[in-house]
Amino acid sequence: AQSVTQPDIHITVSEGASLELRCNYSYGATPYLFWYVQSPGQGLQLLLKYFSGDTLVQGIKGFEAEFKRSQSSFNLRKPSVHWSDAAEYFCAVGAPTSTSGTYKYIFGTGTRLKVLA
C-alpha cells in the first residue's frame, strides 16, 4: 500500500541556519510528490511538487526538494531559515483511489518547525 513517512515530528533550528525536512514514500509506480506548509489554524499552501524530469525542484519562499528514487525520498531543504518559516510541513504523494482513474493524496503526519531567534 502507498504510504508517506515523515520521521521527524518536531525540528528546531536557529534563524539563518539551514533546514532539511525528511520525507520517505512507498509507491510502486512513478510518484507524484508534493510539499505543503500549514501555519497554525490555517489551511495548507503548496510549496512545490515533483512529477518527472529534474530531480531537484524549486518552490516558493526559497524552498527546494530533491527526489531520490533509490532512497524513496523527497526531502525539503532551505539554505537559510527565517522566523516566518515556523509552521507545520506536510509531504504527500498522489495515489489512485478505489475508483478507477481517480486519484487522491496520501499525507505524511507532518513535521512541526520551530525557529529560534
Added chain:
Amino acid sequence: DGGITQSPKYLFRKEGQNVTLSCEQNLNHDAMYWYRQDPGQGLRLIYYSQIVNDFQKGDIAEGYSVSREKKESFPLTVTSAQKNPTAFYLCASSINGRGARNEQFFGPGTRLTVL
C-alpha cells in the same frame, strides 16, 4: 479572488447533534475533498467528489455524510454516529481528480469542538 471558503471557522456542538460544515469554491474545479486533521496524524480523507451529484467514501467516512448538488459547494455533515468528531476539518479542490499530479487547493479550515 478565486479560492475556497469554509464556514464557520469555529464550531461547537453538543454531543448527539448533527452539524454541517460549509465549503464553497469559485475556482471552477470539478473535484472536491474533505479531510480531517488530528494532532500527529496528518490529514485523512473523509469523502471526495469528482463531479456534481457524485461522491465516494474516503478512508474514514463512517459518521459523516456529504452532498454535491452544485459544482461550487460540497458541505460535510458530521452526524451523531461519529464517535470522536472534535478535530480540524479541511476542504480542498482540484481541477479534476483524474490525475495524480493535479494540485489540491485548500480552504482555511473549520475547527469543530464537541462539548
